[in-house]
Amino acid sequence: MKQSRLMLSAGYGALILISAMFIIPFIWLIRSSLMNLSQIFTMPPEWIPAPFQWDNFRRALTVLPFDTFFTNTIIIVVSVLIGTVVTSSVAAFGFSRISWKGRDTLFAILMTSMMLPAAVTIIPSFLGWQMLGFYDTYYPLIVPAYFGGGIFNIFLLRQFYLTIPRDFDEAAFVDGANYFQIYIKIIFPLSRSAIIVVALFSFLGSWNDFMGPLIYLKSDKLFTLALGLQMFQGSYTAQWDLLMAASAAVVLPCVIVFLIGQRYFLEGITLTGLKG
Amino acid sequence: MRKGLFYGLLFTAPAILGFIIFTLGPMIASLVLSLTDYNVFKDQTSFIGFDNYVKMFSGEDDLFYKSLGVTFYFVILRVPAVIILSFFIALLLNMNVKGRAMFRTIIYLPSIVPAVASAMIWMWLMNPDLGLINSVLNWLHLPTSNWLYSEGSVIPSVVLTTLWGIGSTVIIFLAGLSGIPKQYYEAIDVDGGGWYNKLRHITIPMVTPTIFFNTIMTIIGSFQVFNEAYILTEGGPNNKSLFYVFYLWRTGFRDTEMGYASALAWILFIIIMFFTFIVFKTSKSWVHYEGGERS
Numbered sequence: 168m169k170q171s172r173l174m175l176s177a178g179y180g181a182l183i184l185i186s187a188m189f190i191i192p193f194i195w196l197i198r199s200s201l202m203n204l205s206q207i208f209t210m211p212p213e214w215i216p217a218p219f220q221w222d223n224f225r226r227a228l229t230v231l232p233f234d235t236f237f238t239n240t241i242i243i244v245v246s247v248l249i250g251t252v253v254t255s256s257v258a259a260f261g262f263s264r265i266s267w268k269g270r271d272t273l274f275a276i277l278m279t280s281m282m283l284p285a286a287v288t289i290i291p292s293f294l295g296w297q298m299l300g301f302y303d304t305y306y307p308l309i310v311p312a313y314f315g316g317g318i319f320n321i322f323l324l325r326q327f328y329l330t331i332p333r334d335f336d337e338a339a340f341v342d343g344a345n346y347f348q349i350y351i352k353i354i355f356p357l358s359r360s361a362i363i364v365v366a367l368f369s370f371l372g373s374w375n376d377f378m379g380p381l382i383y384l385k386s387d388k389l390f391t392l393a394l395g396l397q398m399f400q401g402s403y404t405a406q407w408d409l410l411m412a413a414s415a416a417v418v419l420p421c422v423i424v425f426l427i428g429q430r431y432f433l434e435g436i437t438l439t440g441l442k443g
Numbered sequence: 444m445r446k447g448l449f450y451g452l453l454f455t456a457p458a459i460l461g462f463i464i465f466t467l468g469p470m471i472a473s474l475v476l477s478l479t480d481y482n483v484f485k486d487q488t489s490f491i492g493f494d495n496y497v498k499m500f501s502g503e504d505d506l507f508y509k510s511l512g513v514t515f516y517f518v519i520l521r522v523p524a525v526i527i528l529s530f531f532i533a534l535l536l537n538m539n540v541k542g543r544a545m546f547r548t549i550i551y552l553p554s555i556v557p558a559v560a561s562a563m564i565w566m567w568l569m570n571p572d573l574g575l576i577n578s579v580l581n582w583l584h585l586p587t588s589n590w591l592y593s594e595g596s597v598i599p600s601v602v603l604t605t606l607w608g609i610g611s612t613v614i615i616f617l618a619g620l621s622g623i624p625k626q627y628y629e630a631i632d633v634d635g636g637g638w639y640n641k642l643r644h645i646t647i648p649m650v651t652p653t654i655f656f657n658t659i660m661t662i663i664g665s666f667q668v669f670n671e672a673y674i675l676t677e678g679g680p681n682n683k684s685l686f687y688v689f690y691l692w693r694t695g696f697r698d699t700e701m702g703y704a705s706a707l708a709w710i711l712f713i714i715i716m717f718f719t720f721i722v723f724k725t726s727k728s729w730v731h732y733e734g735g736e737r738s
Binding site: 174422425 | 466547549552567670
């Protein structure tokens with residue numbers, strides 16, 4: 168499509184301005200995390216820390232047991248990720264590559280749960296876990312991932328599986344393969360990029376989850392980074408240098424994962440949004 | 444085919460069980476709970492019929508109306524802001540500019556930031572005395588604001604903080620825009636129409652399915668806002684940011700009135716369904732599907 172020179176420059180201008188507004192909070196976070204309190208509060212604001220207070224990170228991460236929070240978060244994130252990838256891909260296979268009566272109706276029923284606000288199920292779920300004696304454990308946060316891994320992920324993978332030609336299965340059938348072999352040897356490897364998308368979303372979802380741990384965890388020693396950071400905020404209200412250092416430390420792993428898996432993230436969002 | 448049914452059920456069994464255990468079961472339980480006065484600290488629980496619902500609507504619980512009002516205000520401000528802004532950004536990204544990938548990354552990046560960290564950053568940016576935003580406004584001799592700390596500005600401020608995370612909506616719009624065939628625009632070029640005609644007669648009609656999808660998702664998400672209320676404002680000042688789900692959480696988990704909280708949850712569900720239904724109904728008149736069959 169042809170664009171006039173004027174339009175293009177206006178577009179550049181607007182994009183640069185908007186990008187600046189999106190990135191300034193990050194810069195403000197980083198610069199504040201590397202300053203001492205007096206420099207943080209200097210007016211007009213300064214942008215370059217002088218000198219760099221690397222010690223903020225050590226202090227912020229040692230006043231609370233952030234190493235424990237980090238380990239806890241990793242345990243939850245990895246367990247959820249494995250459960251999500253395995254059970255959602257298996258279910259997506261059953262909902263797309265096998266023909267059976269009632270399949271699409273059942274899938275449609277499952278899809279309706281996407282509209283259901285979490286608030287509706289949270290109280291009975293909490294009471295159920297509590298009755299089973301699993302309050303203040305990781306089970307309520309991890310186990311559901313092993314039962315389908317979320318309808319959204321099944322939907323995403325199913326969309327992808329539907330694009331793989333049928334002939335592949337047929338040929339394998341002729342060679343005497345069964346459904347399990349077709350799933351493991353053909354469909355799973357062929358859908359690598361969609362699986363990565365699900366894994367990445369699952370990682371971010373449980374890394375960023377706040378309400379789940381807030382409701383199910385009571386003991387500090389089980390806290391996740393999100394809860395730890397919130398607790399930190401409660402006790403060090405005015406210590407902006409430490410608050411920013413702790414926040415930066417929680418954000419950083421997400422940013423790294425995103426930058427590594429960037430292509431897949433963007434593909435995944437497109438896949439879910441377009442064919443919805 | 445018998446074998447197909449067996450294997451089909453086998454492969455989908457975890458998901459089906461999960462649906463029954465973690466969605467359907469709790470849904471039914473929640474509906475039953477909402478008809479009781481269940482409170483963790485009370486010895487006896489009795490079936491009270493629709494009393495919880497009566498309590499809500501009769502005005503006995505003024506916080507119900509308050510939180511509903513707060514949430515509606517938030518939704519009404521946020522949904523158009525998200526849709527218009529992300530559409531606008533997607534249009535810019537869809538132009539033939541250099542460095543598209545970099546701009547796209549920058550705009551998407553904030554949406555991966557954990558809610559707690561993002562709340563912390565914005566509390567600091569919006570700090571009335573020392574925050575960057577007021578410093579800049581001061582420097583420009585513009586009026587400053589108390590942002591999250593005054594009754595009038597708290598909701599618009601929360602809306603602003605959530606606009607930082609519109610990256611995924613932008614990407615979905617971008618995907619919709621890139622699906623528009625180039626020939627359509629060339630036709631307008633031949634007719635001598637400018638960018639306005641292109642936008643009005645091609646771009647907007649062609650992305651209405653994406654607008655529809657994004658609007659529904661944004662409405663569903665906006666009604667359920669929780670983290671911001673819990674971390675940024677704790678419902679204050681003076682309950683002016685008492686978001687509905689935050690109030691529900693407080694009633695159920697802090698005040699342990701779980702029966703009443705379940706009733707609150709069902710009203711939220713009905714409200715969300717109602718608005719989704721309305722958007723679906725009206726969509727017939729404004730959503731354009733190519734060939735009339737894509738869904």
